[in-house]
Amino acid sequence: MISVFPVEGLPEVHAGDKIADLVLQAVRLEDGDVVVITQKIVSKAEGRVVPIDPADPQARRRLVLSESVRVLRERDELIISETRHGFVCANAGVDLSNVGHGQAALLPVDADRSARHIRDALRARSGLEVAVIISDTFGRAWRHGLTDVAIGCAGIAAVVDLRGTTDATGRELAATEVCVVDEIASAAELAKGKATGVPVVIVRGIDPNWFRESSVKAEIVRPYAGDLFR
Amino acid sequence: MISVFPVEGLPEVHAGDKIADLVLQAVRLEDGDVVVITQKIVSKAEGRVVPIDPADPQARRRLVLSESVRVLRERDELIISETRHGFVCANAGVDLSNVGHGQAALLPVDADRSARHIRDALRARSGLEVAVIISDTFGRAWRHGLTDVAIGCAGIAAVVDLRGTTDATGRELAATEVCVVDEIASAAELAKGKATGVPVVIVRGIDPNWFRESSVKAEIVRPYAGDLFR
Numbered sequence: 303m304i305s306v307f308p309v310e311g312l313p314e315v316h317a318g319d320k321i322a323d324l325v326l327q328a329v330r331l332e333d334g335d336v337v338v339i340t341q342k343i344v345s346k347a348e349g350r351v352v353p354i355d356p357a358d359p360q361a362r363r364r365l366v367l368s369e370s371v372r373v374l375r376e377r378d379e380l381i382i383s384e385t386r387h388g389f390v391c392a393n394a395g396v397d398l399s400n401v402g403h404g405q406a407a408l409l410p411v412d413a414d415r416s417a418r419h420i421r422d423a424l425r426a427r428s429g430l431e432v433a434v435i436i437s438d439t440f441g442r443a444w445r446h447g448l449t450d451v452a453i454g455c456a457g458i459a460a461v462v463d464l465r466g467t468t469d470a471t472g473r474e475l476a477a478t479e480v481c482v483v484d485e486i487a488s489a490a491e492l493a494k495g496k497a498t499g500v501p502v503v504i505v506r507g508i509d510p511n512w513f514r515e516s517s518v519k520a521e522i523v524r525p526y527a528g529d530l531f532r
Numbered sequence: 533m534i535s536v537f538p539v540e541g542l543p544e545v546h547a548g549d550k551i552a553d554l555v556l557q558a559v560r561l562e563d564g565d566v567v568v569i570t571q572k573i574v575s576k577a578e579g580r581v582v583p584i585d586p587a588d589p590q591a592r593r594r595l596v597l598s599e600s601v602r603v604l605r606e607r608d609e610l611i612i613s614e615t616r617h618g619f620v621c622a623n624a625g626v627d628l629s630n631v632g633h634g635q636a637a638l639l640p641v642d643a644d645r646s647a648r649h650i651r652d653a654l655r656a657r658s659g660l661e662v663a664v665i666i667s668d669t670f671g672r673a674w675r676h677g678l679t680d681v682a683i684g685c686a687g688i689a690a691v692v693d694l695r696g697t698t699d700a701t702g703r704e705l706a707a708t709e710v711c712v713v714d715e716i717a718s719a720a721e722l723a724k725g726k727a728t729g730v731p732v733v734i735v736r737g738i739d740p741n742w743f744r745e746s747s748v749k750a751e752i753v754r755p756y757a758g759d760l761f762r
Contacts, residue, residue, distance in 0.1 A: 484679050
């Protein structure tokens with residue numbers, strides 16, 4: 303059985319805060335827990351919050367373009383672009399919600415590294431084997447509605463390769479490379495309650511075979527060359 | 533807290549089987565449970581399994597095209613197309629795994645209707661308010677790895693509109709229409725163990741406010757006209 307529960311009582315996060323310490327003060331972790339952390343508080347802790355002029359309608363667009371390597375589509379206020387990390391998402395992850403007025407949160411420079419630092423600190427302070435996922439909320443081509451996905455991870459496989467294993471009838475499965483970190487990020491979102499601002503969720507009971515070193519960059523991000531939809 | 537657990541001990545499903553009865557014989561449901569059912573057993577129960585000549589390399593391609601209204605991309609053996617339902621996925625959901633040799637499973641004709649029938653039967657036989665999601669495994673543009681999504685649902689909001697609610701700082705959130713049925717399908721996948729063939733997973737503890745009539749077709753499928761990526 304998998305259980306998914308929010309970490310209650312975390313304080314507001316500011317630049318320089320140690321997220322691992324805040325998590326350990328708020329919840330009793332166990333071996334094998336996956337700690338899913340909303341990108342926003344990682345960006346805040348890392349000082350990835352920049353001023354933005356609320357009176358200038360072009361300020362947000364300039365900021366989005368400065369975070370992008372390539373614009374895929376633009377319509378009204380929506381820009382779908384590819385970020386420096388290789389993510390394709392709305393407005394390059396630039397977010398004006400849950401930050402102060404006149405401020406915008408940018409994505410972490412390297413969310414896999416952010417995840418690794420937090421995981422290392424959790425491990426060092428608790429002695430536990432836990433994994434960390436940094437999540438953000440992305441739209442999808444072809445389907446309405448947003449879902450949470452992983453933008454960084456540490457200590458857990460991003461993609462689990464079931465290719466070559468057999469199905470229940472003994473036939474080899476052709477293509478079942480499952481993006482388990484995105485699925486875990488989505489599961490975490492269900493327990494989060496966005497409007498109430500719970501930024502950390504624990505997912506307990508994940509298959510222990512999935513715990514290994516990995517990264518979103520290496521296993522999920524599709525390179526521009528060879529991508530069918532860019 | 534949300535808990536996610538597989539339903540063990542389900543028999544092999546055949547055409548004409550009543551999935552609601554099989555589920556109720558295998559698990560004790562509770563009010564508010566979401567029953568996530570793999571598309572494959574719904575297709576089998578509904579007789580959506582067709583013969584396919586394993587010796588004819590073009591047979592699968594013809595079948596995929598007959599299930600499609602529009603091909604988006606084709607490369608080697610992979611066809612990304614739009615199905616009659618409006619889903620964009622690989623090979624129009626035609627699946628040769630977990631069915632007999634020389635057979636292919638097609639997607640249900642109307643998976644929202646399938647979900648509604650199963651939900652109605654579960655409710656009638658148990659007296660419980662439960663929701664049903666039919667899930668399938670789709671790839672995504674721009675991200676490696678597959679995740680489970682909802683292709684049909686009943687009794688639960690497909691998309692929860694948090695637009696207009698305020699974030700923790702009191703500012704209005706701009707765009708947080710969360711596709712909770714896709715997130716629930718993904719959470720269910722984590723407990724499924726594809727290789728061991730568990731086709732039904734229970735997700736317990738979902739926000740009771742999300743229980744309402746809804747459908748994947750009405751709330752998730754983007755119409756071709758106006759879609760930015762077709």
